[in-house]
Amino acid sequence: MNEYINLANSRRSWSFFKDIEVPEEYEKIILEQANCITPALADNYLYRIDKINYEIKPKMWHYMHSTYIPGPPNVKFLNTPMEDALKTGGWHERNICINSHFTAPLVLMISIPFGENENYEIGKDTLNIQIGLSMWHIAMVAQSLGLNSTFLRSFDTAGLNKTISLSDENSKLYKPWAFICIGYGKTKKDVDPNRKKHLNIVNTLTIEPRQS
């Protein structure tokens, strides 16, 4: 089968990654590929991609979780250090979904401009799709290098914005939008790793002209 199709088909999400660094030369390739290789959209790149370093990571951890509805009664954020939280467990019972994959050796943060009205010139939906394309490209580049990846979009955005401040060369402010966590996978996210990815979504709709 075509090499690309093989890579795409074999890609899965991972909950935990091995305690092995991503080789420097691989990280370089991933960052180069993250640097606007995906569709140019008339050269509109309103997002940024940054590597999360080891100093800032533990500070961000407290906000890298989501809560199941109706959510925990009195837990505003996860006040437990990263390693302890992973050892303790029991978060699911407290209606908290922790993103253990944030501990991956290479975490890239995708950020978008912070704005009150958020009227991006290329349109919010278009920007989001462009970012999605970039994230998939990064995931596939990682896969092609023998690495694994997991996306991360569920986190406490408001909390994170209070903890870290993001600005570009023109002092324009940004907010974290999504993360991609990369490393050598240890535990797959799925309870059934053999689960088929396909759900029959292609050519399933009846498309008809409306009767006027």
Ligand SMILES: Cc1cc2nc3c(=O)[nH]c(=O)nc-3n(C[C@H](O)[C@H](O)[C@H](O)COP(=O)(O)O)c2cc1C
């Ligand atoms: C855009 C996007 C955002 C995601 N965000 C999270 C997240 O915040 N936390 C999480 O545990 N998994 C997240 N996932 C991973 C999904 O849970 C994962 O894709 C799912 O378990 C299916 O596994 P698969 O990728 O191996 O098919 C996200 C996936 C996508 C596509």
